[in-house]
Amino acid sequence: MEQYEPDRPPPAxxxxxxxxxxxxxxxxxxxxxxxxxxxxxxxLGALGTLSACGIPPAKNTAGVPSDDHSDEEKRIxxxxxxxxxxxxxxxxxxxxxxxxxxRTGIRVEYTEDINDNVEFFGRIKPQLAAGQDTGRDxxxxxxxxxxRLIRFGWVQKLDASNLPHAYANLSAQFRTPDWxxxxxxxxxxTGISTVIAYNKKALDGVEVRSVSDLLDNPKLKGRVGFLSExxxxxxxxxxxxxxxxxxxxxxxxxxxxxxxxxxxxxxxIRRFTGNDYTSDLSRxxxxxxxxxxxxxxxxxxxxxxxxxxxxxxxxxxxxxNLLVPNRARHKTNAERLIxxxxxxxxxxxxxxxxxxxxxVDGVRTELAKIDEAAADNPLILPDEAMAARSRAFRSLSTKxxxxxxxxxxxxxxx
Amino acid sequence: xxxxxxxPPEAPAPAPRKRPPGRRGRLVPYWLLLPGILWLLVFFVMxxxxxxxxxxxxxxxxxxxxxxxxxxxxxxxxxxxxxQFLRSVLYAGSATxxxxxxxxxxxxxxxFRAGRWRNVLLVLVIAxxxxxxxxxxxxxxxxxxxxxxxxGALGALHVLDxxxxxxxxxxxxxxxxxxxxxxxLTYNFLPFMILPLYTSLERIDGRLxxxxxxLYATPSETFRKVTFPLSMPGxxxxxxxTFIPASGDYVNADLLGSTDTRMIGNVVQTQFLRxxxxxxxxxxxxxxxxxxxVMVTFYIRRSGTEDxx
Numbered sequence: 001m002e003q004y005e006p007d008r009p010p011p012a013x014x015x016x017x018x019x020x021x022x023x024x025x026x027x028x029x030x031x032x033x034x035x036x037x038x039x040x041x042x043x044l045g046a047l048g049t050l051s052a053c054g055i056p057p058a059k060n061t062a063g064v065p066s067d068d069h070s071d072e073e074k075r076i077x078x079x080x081x082x083x084x085x086x087x088x089x090x091x092x093x094x095x096x097x098x099x100x101x102x103r104t105g106i107r108v109e110y111t112e113d114i115n116d117n118v119e120f121f122g123r124i125k126p127q128l129a130a131g132q133d134t135g136r137d138x139x140x141x142x143x144x145x146x147x148r149l150i151r152f153g154w155v156q157k158l159d160a161s162n163l164p165h166a167y168a169n170l171s172a173q174f175r176t177p178d179w180x181x182x183x184x185x186x187x188x189x190t191g192i193s194t195v196i197a198y199n200k201k202a203l204d205g206v207e208v209r210s211v212s213d214l215l216d217n218p219k220l221k222g223r224v225g226f227l228s229e230x231x232x233x234x235x236x237x238x239x240x241x242x243x244x245x246x247x248x249x250x251x252x253x254x255x256x257x258x259x260x261x262x263x264x265x266x267x268x269i270r271r272f273t274g275n276d277y278t279s280d281l282s283r284x285x286x287x288x289x290x291x292x293x294x295x296x297x298x299x300x301x302x303x304x305x306x307x308x309x310x311x312x313x314x315x316x317x318x319x320x321n322l323l324v325p326n327r328a329r330h331k332t333n334a335e336r337l338i339x340x341x342x343x344x345x346x347x348x349x350x351x352x353x354x355x356x357x358x359x360v361d362g363v364r365t366e367l368a369k370i371d372e373a374a375a376d377n378p379l380i381l382p383d384e385a386m387a388a389r390s391r392a393f394r395s396l397s398t399k400x401x402x403x404x405x406x407x408x409x410x411x412x413x414x
Numbered sequence: 415x416x417x418x419x420x421x422p423p424e425a426p427a428p429a430p431r432k433r434p435p436g437r438r439g440r441l442v443p444y445w446l447l448l449p450g451i452l453w454l455l456v457f458f459v460m461x462x463x464x465x466x467x468x469x470x471x472x473x474x475x476x477x478x479x480x481x482x483x484x485x486x487x488x489x490x491x492x493x494x495x496x497x498q499f500l501r502s503v504l505y506a507g508s509a510t511x512x513x514x515x516x517x518x519x520x521x522x523x524x525x526f527r528a529g530r531w532r533n534v535l536l537v538l539v540i541a542x543x544x545x546x547x548x549x550x551x552x553x554x555x556x557x558x559x560x561x562x563x564x565x566g567a568l569g570a571l572h573v574l575d576x577x578x579x580x581x582x583x584x585x586x587x588x589x590x591x592x593x594x595x596x597x598x599l600t601y602n603f604l605p606f607m608i609l610p611l612y613t614s615l616e617r618i619d620g621r622l623x624x625x626x627x628x629l630y631a632t633p634s635e636t637f638r639k640v641t642f643p644l645s646m647p648g649x650x651x652x653x654x655x656t657f658i659p660a661s662g663d664y665v666n667a668d669l670l671g672s673t674d675t676r677m678i679g680n681v682v683q684t685q686f687l688r689x690x691x692x693x694x695x696x697x698x699x700x701x702x703x704x705x706x707x708v709m710v711t712f713y714i715r716r717s718g719t720e721d722x723x
Contacts, residue, residue, distance in 0.1 A: 053467030055692070057478030118687035152476065222585060223560075264673050271590045271672040276552070285560045285589060398476040405689045413676035414498060414684050 058129060058152040066156060070332035075107040077330070078138045078337065081320070082112045084189070086353035096346045104340075106333050116274075117145045124325065128154040133327040138334040140189045144231060146321040147179035147395045155185050155323045162335035163187070166342040169361045173387050174319055178246075179395035187338050188319035190294070191357030193379060193390065194232045195315050197291035201305045202284035210311045211240035214288055215263045225280060225289030226260065228272040230408040231393040233260065235316040236290055245316065245393045257407050264411060272412045282306060293379040294356035308379070310389065317390035319359065351380055469696035479692060487697045495681050495698065499705065502677040505592065506661035509599035513607040513656045514649065516600070521611035521648070522641075526620075539608050547602065551669050554598050558588045558670075590672035598666035606655040614648030615641070650717050658706055678702050 085094050097108045114120045120141065127134045128149075141149070149155045160167060166187050174188050198208050206219050214224045215237075226233045235245040237256040263269045270286060278295050280286040282303045291299075291308065299306040324334045340346055341360075348366035351358035352374050358367070358381055368375040378386045396404060469487060473479035492499070524535045542550055557564055565588050568574050577583040582593040618641060626636040642649075664679030678698060686695035 053464055054471060054481055055468075055473070055475075055479040058476050122687055222587060222590075267584060269673070276555075276669065279552070279555065283556070283559050283561075285555075285587075398474055402474065402689055402691065406691070409684045409689060411673070413673035414495075414681040 056129070058154070066327050066331065067329070068331045069329045073330060074105050074333070075109060075330065076137045076333040076337060077109045077111070077135060078334075079111050079113050079136045080140045080189075081114045084112070084140065084320075084354055085110065086350055096341070096349050099346065100337060100340050104336060106336065108337070114140065117142050121145055121148075128152075128326060131326065133329065134325050136325055137328040137330040138337060139323050139325060140320050141323065142192075142320050143177065143179065143318045143392070144396070144401075146186050146323055147177075148398075148401075149323060149325075150180055150185050151398070154326050156326060156328065156331055157184055158187070158324065158335055158338070159332070162332060163339045163342075165339045169342045169344070169347075171359050171361050171387075173317070173382075173390060174359045177319075177392060177395070186321040186323050187342070188359040189322050189341070190320050190354065191359050191382075192318045192320065193293035193315055193357055193382070194227070194236060194290055194317070195293055195296065195308045195310050195379075196288060197281060197296045197299070197306060197308045198288035199281055199284050199286070199305050200307060202287040206287070208288045209309055210313060211236050211290075214290075215240075215259065215268060218268075220287050221266070221268050222270050223285070223287040224263070224269050225277050225286040226269055226272050227277070227290045227292075228274050228412060230405055231318065232290060232292075232316050233272070234404075234408065235391065235393045236311070239313045239316070239391060240311065242313070245391050247394060253404060254407070257411055261411055294354065297355040297377065297379050310386065312389075314389040314391050317357070317392055320356075355380060357382060465696045465699060468692050469700055471693050475690050484693070487693045488701065491694055491697045491701060495678065498676055498678045498681050499701070501675070502661045502679070502702070503705070503709075505596055505599060505667075505675075505677060506657050506663075508596045509603060509660050510607075510653050510657045512596065512600040513604050514653060517604055517607035517611055517652065518649075521608050521615055524608075524612055525615035525618075536612070539605050539612075543605065547665065548669075551598055551602065551665055554594070554601065554670055555589060558594055558597070560587045560589065564588070589670060590675075592671070592675050594670040595667050595675045595677075598670045599660045599663060602663075602666065603656040603660050606659070607652040610652040610655060611645065611648040614645045614651075618644045646717065650714065654710060654713075658710065661706060662702060 086096055087093065088095050094110060097110055101107055120139075124134045124136070124139070146155075166183075170183065170187065171191075174183075174191060176182060180186050196208060196211070196214065202223065203220075206217060208214065208217075208220075214220065214226075231245075234253065234256050237259055238245045238248055238252060241252075241256060241259065243252045243256075260269070273280065273289070275292075275295070277286060277289050277291060278299055281289060281291070282299060282305075284305075293308070296306070296308045300308070322334075322338050324331050328334065341350065344360065344363045344366045347358060347360035348363040348370060351360075351363060351367055352370040355374070357379065364375050364381060367381065374380050382390065467481055468479070470481055470483050470485060471479040472482045472484045472487075520539075524532055524539075528535050556562070559565065565574070565586070568588070569586050574583055574586055574588070577593055578585060582596075583591045588594050588597075622640050622644075623636055626640050631639065661677075662679050664677060664683050667675050667677045667680050682695050682698050682702075685691045685698065
């Protein structure tokens, strides 16, 4: 560019410069003044927008009327977690769902689009908060999130007359959670037990029978894993301290956090994990950890070194629950599907495949026909002694939930 | 101002066929820009406004959030989470330096020495992108397993003693330590360093090297005085492309780290999804953005590079 005199550009670039919106030579004119004024107004407007942004209270949408189109539209949109449904050998079809469609004529649009409770909540929150249809008739979420959705009034009350099997066959231990007494809004899809899993080879003779062993045995330093789910890690610690996770105080909670904090500070706990503890455990990087029973059944089948123990102090139980969100178009169809999975046949077929705790009574004979070992596995069908030791985490108010999650987040590093 | 005051010369008399662009003609560039502007408005400006608003709100999800101009959130966020901020800068900075040290020789090799293998090598650099970020990060858990060959070798060479002493590893393991997180960041962002470096190295005229040789420059002098200065645009854009996303990353810290390696991205994620404290999450995001902006501006000023890439 140096060959040109700076204030005498040749015609073509000069014309280009005048035309170009970005580099046009704007001297101070009336127009640019106006433009600046416009910018100022915009900035003021932005401030106004800022204060208008707020998020309305969740409860606004309670009582949103939902039209049920079940009779005209013989279908249902069912969102579930990955690998939470039986598949045939080709891994393409879901035999129990196919049987349901054959029997009722209701087509099931089955989507495995739930990977994580908090992330799924973030996804459906905008629609539910605005009182809109999420496009889903049936969703499956864990206790605490189900409790939150019910508390916010974002899910529909179920019609008991459509649920005769579910009403009759639901296991006693899942009947009256304190967040949904009598199961007015939800039915469990599966139960989830939190137990201690270990890798025999990595333990190398060290005995692990309780959460105290995990937290205190110096031989396990840096090879112990806890779960990043607050209710599981804190609940198991509370049980170990002789407290009841179904009825505890703020002080008890703080004491449990302090106990875990000590183990974090000394480097006893390697990390807080989500589902990814499974690979750490089978590789032996984790010698012992808190684990979900359904995973343990699978891990045991894959690698013989992995085994589990149920602490004498008890273990945490939660459920993944079927819920019908507000504005769902096919509520009756959804209820028929829920009821179908509470018949012993389909329930057994499902339990044999997914290895989680089956919440349905009277499936033992059916399950034994499919898989003898599964029917005798207390992690799938808990016997009375096992069921008696299970404890659920009490439901929390929004305020408690925020405070506890914050304390737990500090414990896990953020 | 003189340049502006010296009014541009009168436009030459228009050629007979060419009429000066009318009103419609003058608007054409704006029309062409419209999709881009709309895109920025919808996906950048609006979220920013929304986020700015969220950061000064108070409330809870159940009772709703209202704008109360609660600027204290910012102060609290810094007071509570400055270690994670510091860590993010430290880890991202280390990863960027490592990427530069690893990436420069590789980019140099591909640009000047690879010959007919050049394209193959370039594809190999990009190939990891064909699999998911998550899977690649998880693979590092197998590579760095406690009883794996890598950790075994590092232990036998007493490298782990040194890194433990520096506080980068814990005992005889690498996983769940700062070192693992930095390794993961380095690996995941290496291609973002190599590609800009390669582009700017490849553009250097080979005859300049010959000329340097003719003037009795040793190879190392040639590199210091010719090659490296000419590759500065690549170095700057490579470091920016590595540092900026790395400092906001949370996957590596989550999967390869432990409680004492959490970065600011993890905090934002936890605040937003788990604790549902949207104001704090928004304030943290703004603080991160501001911090990066300041650092990057300072860096670009210092390195004085005008034409990035």
